[in-house]
Amino acid sequence: MEVQGLTVEFPTEDGLVRAVRGVDMHIAEGEVLGIVGESGSGKSVTALATMRLLPKRAQVSGQVLFEGRDLLTLSDRAMRGVRGSDIAMIFQDPMTALNPVFTVGEQIVEMIRAHAPVGKPLAWKRTVELLDLVGISEPSRRARQYPHEFSGGMRQRAMIAMAVANRPKLLIADEPTTALDVTIQAQVMEVITEVQKAVGSALLLITHDLGLVAGIAHRVQVMYAGRVFENGATDEIFYRSVNPYTKGLLRSIPRLDAKEKTRLYTIPGLPPSGLSRNEACPFRPRCEFADAVCGTVPELVEVVPGHQSRCHHTQEVSM
Amino acid sequence: MSGPLLVVADLVTHFPIKAGLFRRVVGHVRAVDGVSFHLDSGETVGVVGESGCGKSTLGRSVLRLVEPDDGVVAFKGEDVLSVDKTRMRELRREMQMVFQDPFASLNPRLPVRDTVAEPLIIHGTAKQEARQKADELLEAVGMRPEHGNRYPHEFSGGQRQRVGIARALALDPSVVILDEPVSALDVSIQSQVINLLDDLQHRFGFAYLFIAHDLSVVRHVSDRMLVMYLGKVVEAASRADVYDSPAHPYTHALLSAVPVADPGVERKRKRIVLEGDLPNPGSPPTGCRFRTRCPIAHELCAIETPPAVDVANGHMVACHFPIERGETLLDRVAQLGRSVGVIGG
Numbered sequence: 086m087e088v089q090g091l092t093v094e095f096p097t098e099d100g101l102v103r104a105v106r107g108v109d110m111h112i113a114e115g116e117v118l119g120i121v122g123e124s125g126s127g128k129s130v131t132a133l134a135t136m137r138l139l140p141k142r143a144q145v146s147g148q149v150l151f152e153g154r155d156l157l158t159l160s161d162r163a164m165r166g167v168r169g170s171d172i173a174m175i176f177q178d179p180m181t182a183l184n185p186v187f188t189v190g191e192q193i194v195e196m197i198r199a200h201a202p203v204g205k206p207l208a209w210k211r212t213v214e215l216l217d218l219v220g221i222s223e224p225s226r227r228a229r230q231y232p233h234e235f236s237g238g239m240r241q242r243a244m245i246a247m248a249v250a251n252r253p254k255l256l257i258a259d260e261p262t263t264a265l266d267v268t269i270q271a272q273v274m275e276v277i278t279e280v281q282k283a284v285g286s287a288l289l290l291i292t293h294d295l296g297l298v299a300g301i302a303h304r305v306q307v308m309y310a311g312r313v314f315e316n317g318a319t320d321e322i323f324y325r326s327v328n329p330y331t332k333g334l335l336r337s338i339p340r341l342d343a344k345e346k347t348r349l350y351t352i353p354g355l356p357p358s359g360l361s362r363n364e365a366c367p368f369r370p371r372c373e374f375a376d377a378v379c380g381t382v383p384e385l386v387e388v389v390p391g392h393q394s395r396c397h398h399t400q401e402v403s404m
Numbered sequence: 405m406s407g408p409l410l411v412v413a414d415l416v417t418h419f420p421i422k423a424g425l426f427r428r429v430v431g432h433v434r435a436v437d438g439v440s441f442h443l444d445s446g447e448t449v450g451v452v453g454e455s456g457c458g459k460s461t462l463g464r465s466v467l468r469l470v471e472p473d474d475g476v477v478a479f480k481g482e483d484v485l486s487v488d489k490t491r492m493r494e495l496r497r498e499m500q501m502v503f504q505d506p507f508a509s510l511n512p513r514l515p516v517r518d519t520v521a522e523p524l525i526i527h528g529t530a531k532q533e534a535r536q537k538a539d540e541l542l543e544a545v546g547m548r549p550e551h552g553n554r555y556p557h558e559f560s561g562g563q564r565q566r567v568g569i570a571r572a573l574a575l576d577p578s579v580v581i582l583d584e585p586v587s588a589l590d591v592s593i594q595s596q597v598i599n600l601l602d603d604l605q606h607r608f609g610f611a612y613l614f615i616a617h618d619l620s621v622v623r624h625v626s627d628r629m630l631v632m633y634l635g636k637v638v639e640a641a642s643r644a645d646v647y648d649s650p651a652h653p654y655t656h657a658l659l660s661a662v663p664v665a666d667p668g669v670e671r672k673r674k675r676i677v678l679e680g681d682l683p684n685p686g687s688p689p690t691g692c693r694f695r696t697r698c699p700i701a702h703e704l705c706a707i708e709t710p711p712a713v714d715v716a717n718g719h720m721v722a723c724h725f726p727i728e729r730g731e732t733l734l735d736r737v738a739q740l741g742r743s744v745g746v747i748g749g
């Protein structure tokens with residue numbers, strides 16, 4: 086998938102919220118791309134826009150190319166065909182995908198049959214295999230239960246089973262484990278990566294947890310105020326970041342392996358509001374490198390091959 | 405003053421489970437089931453554990469925001485659980501609580517200056533003086549004077565949390581119970597609030613009971629820690645002991661499940677994946693409550709509840725077969741010829 090110049094605006098009572106301000110993004114076959122950034126930076130809106138799942142009043146422009154087609158110009162019907170078969174989504178709250186009045190098995194069968202001419206018995210057999218794949222014990226009994234009979238972690242697994250039912254080429258997971266406890270989170274992340282490898286899909290993992298992407302992403306894209314601020318291989322971002330925001334973010338995380346009770350680094354101030362029309366670098370008021378040049382929004386430029394950063398002072402930051 | 409500021413011993417808080425047409429009591433959730441700890445002035449005790457293990461109930465029970473069923477809470481030597489309402493109100497001046505969701509605890513119709521001044525006025529300070537103190541407090545938590553006139557909805561989550569903290573500090577308490585004070589905040593804002601709490605502690609000598617599910621945050625702020633599982637403290641020790649030589653299998657698993665924001669570390673590290681879900685707190689397992697997920701459980705674990713024992717200099721652990729210093733849970737699992745889910749490494 087290749088996203089070019091994606092812009093999303095929402096008209097609201099307070100004015101136009103410019104949620105996504107020209108995002109370019111690509112993800113290769115089988116690749117794991119992590120998208121990180123603070124609350125409101127536009128991570129979810131970017132993902133929902135590519136899936137055409139935003140409310141009608143959202144004003145979307147740009148291109149979302151998937152295997153040569155621009156998803157933004159497809160008919161609603163063609164888009165429904167893409168969703169759930171070529172591209173599937175895993176949400177933070179499994180109940181956005183699961184229907185409480187049908188059994189878990191019925192819903193997965195339905196998902197399989199909506200995209201492929203498969204008979205019910207075969208679809209049921211596949212469903213049981215899928216539940217087994219995501220680590221649900223006694224899958225044939227569990228398939229006959231309703232979502233409310235599942236624990237939070239099991240519902241998340243069931244949703245994952247549903248998402249991968251048609252072997253999608255791209256799996257988009259938006260904060261898939263944020264609502265779960267750490268020990269359950271570890272189980273679910275293991276399931277997602279196992280399943281992603283088994284099916285061979287690419288994975289777009291959206292999270293504010295930098296620890297989660299450190300472990301599994303091949304590449305990381307950092308968002309701030311509706312824009313991509315830095316993009317590069319995981320090690321490039323974690324060890325050789327040249328962006329003041331990324332660097333600040335990495336330094337302000339309390340680490341589990343910290344040796345002493347040290348003082349945390351803090352980025353002063355707050356992220357700008359989505360309403361802001363300011364044409365300066367959005368990080369300027371919080372940035373220690375800022376000067377007069379930062380009165381314009383910097384371009385996303387390549388620092389080394391495959392590593393881009395949006396900052397006027399890349400030279401100084403990298404020193 | 406001699407002795408610890410706050411002593412909690414064998415604290416028990418159960419909630420009735422009601423069911424059916426007549427809402428009959430069909431059982432009890434043992435939310436806090438025999439918890440003991442102490443808190444000295446100026447120190448921070450962290451409380452960690454997964455959702456539903458009783459962290460919030462523990463904090464609320466200490467302040468009698470829920471009534472404990474049994475046990476002792478002694479504040480500066482006074483038996484908190486037996487005092488009358490009037491005395492309890494006085495005691496709450498000295499023991500304050502900050503909640504996870506500052507929005508729910510701030511009055512939406514009151515400018516934040518008045519919200520911060522309110523407890524002072526209730527406790528008899530003149531209005532003018534209370535407002536002035538409120539401005540000082542807002543400044544101490546890093547807000548600008550003109551912010552005082554604004555309403556909660558005009559602030560970000562981090563700013564609202566600062567207001568909640570300012571309000572809790574208004575009466576100059578000696579104990580502050582912080583229930584997930586930074587859980588709802590973004591990393592960059594979270595570090596601002598953590599540093600703020602640290603500054604205030606140095607300046608005013610507050611003792612914190614810091615409740616959180618994020619083990620990295622708790623490691624950062626705590627002097628000592630309590631690890632809870634289903635209403636019980638399974639391990640209590642200094643921060644270094646808990647993180648560097650944990651003795652309870654659950655603590656091992658919990659620490660190992662937390663991802664570290666360092667790709668090099670993550671690639672090398674073996675992470676244990678516990679099997680199964682958290683048991684229903686209404687009907688916890690017999691014996692050791694962790695035994696249904698414990699990779700090293702023996703028969704004894706189903707029969708007898710492990711008592712808390714001191715394994716080294718006040719390092720308390722409630723397990724029949726504690727992991728030894730220098731040993732890992734994976735070592736023990738291997739030694740027993742068993743297996744456990746592992747990612748990475």
Ligand SMILES: Nc1ncnc2c1ncn2[C@@H]1O[C@H](COP(=O)(O)OP(=O)(O)OP(=O)(O)O)[C@@H](O)[C@H]1O
Binds near residue numbers: 140
């Ligand atoms: N339906 C909507 N109407 C108006 N504004 C919206 C809508 N959805 C999102 N926004 C705004 O768009 C911006 C980006 O939101 P988005 O949900 O993409 O953030 P995010 O990076 O996913 O944050 P989080 O980490 O909190 O999930 C925010 O300012 C948000 O308030």
Ligand SMILES: Nc1ncnc2c1ncn2[C@@H]1O[C@H](COP(=O)(O)OP(=O)(O)OP(=O)(O)O)[C@@H](O)[C@H]1O
Binds near residue numbers: 435453456458459462
């Ligand atoms: N007022 C109440 N009535 C009945 N049950 C309750 C009440 N408050 C808490 N419980 C139950 O007591 C147990 C402990 O809850 P508590 O809120 O203390 O957990 P916690 O560790 O704070 O969890 P979290 O991390 O989700 O905040 C849970 O099983 C919960 O459902």
Ligand code: SF4
Binds near residue numbers: 723724725
């Ligand atoms: S007492 Fe037994 S079941 Fe409980 S943690 Fe120790 S070994 Fe595991």
Ligand SMILES: [Mg+2]
Binds near residue numbers: 128129130259
């Ligand atoms: Mg989001």
Ligand SMILES: [Mg+2]
Binds near residue numbers: 459460461
């Ligand atoms: Mg709680």
